[in-house]
Amino acid sequence: MVTKLDREERGVGMQNFKYAPSWDEFANVLRIHSPQALQFLSKHLPVRTERSFREKESRRPRFPMIISTLVQTSLSRDDTKLYAAWRVFWDANKQAHYLVGGVGEPYLVADPDALREIIEEVKLTLATKM
Template sequence: MVTKLDREERGVGMQNFKYSPSWDEFSNVLRIHSPQALRFLSKHLPVRTERSFREKESRRPRFPMTICERTFQLVADHLADLSYRGPTSLCCDDTKLYSAWRIFWDAEKEAHYLIGGIGEPYLVANPDALRKIIEEAKLTLAMKMRLWCLQVPLPKIAPIIVAALPLASDHNAESLAKWSLHQEKPQIIIVIVTAI
């Protein structure tokens, strides 16, 4: 607070202001629950702006688009951050989507990918010819998403999102059960995550 007042007296802005990690975390949680409350708080105490939070989030590694080694490493890291080594439970939920095609830039692979369809993300060499690519490749738009969450059986710990896979509208109970019973490739995740 003293540093903020000192800066205001000198006519200097809040650029490069150093926030303590715990204050930054509290402010971010407040922003997620109520942006209006964060704006009110910012009138009285120094807090990062909503734009600054978005910029900070954009520098974090993105959630993997497929089930891969990094998927499991993120879960292990999250459990290590919680200092939790006990039992966990894994659940899945099918969620209806507002279906749409999206172009996604993967900075690691330096390539555009088409997401929103069933199966793996589709590499797009020429984003300008997107409509033609969708028609020629005969891609199917996903109508639902299966989301796997890991739950730590302790109070006040949010579920950890493990993976998400797009589903077609024609998936029936039998095909979904195969995933849960480890009879198809994507569900290797269930066995590995519960072993962490």
């Protein structure tokens, strides 16, 4: 709070302001549950803007495409129904397209425009349960 007041007195903005990790996490949870509450809080205490939270989220690692053995064990008891559909996923790390939505591992796709031929040729099966 003191740093925010000091910046306001000097006429400097809040760019490159360092937030405590626990405060940042609290503000993010508050933003998720009630954006209006975060706006109210931001009038009295220093918090990130909505845009700043979105930029920070965009730098986080994505959810992995391959499910680990531990997660498979817990999911194997689940009868959650899925919408059976194929999706092409761009993996930025590997710079490649993958076909997801089937039984087994994601399938590397060299030519996303030829999906029908690939699915029929390789005889991939849609997943209907987790």
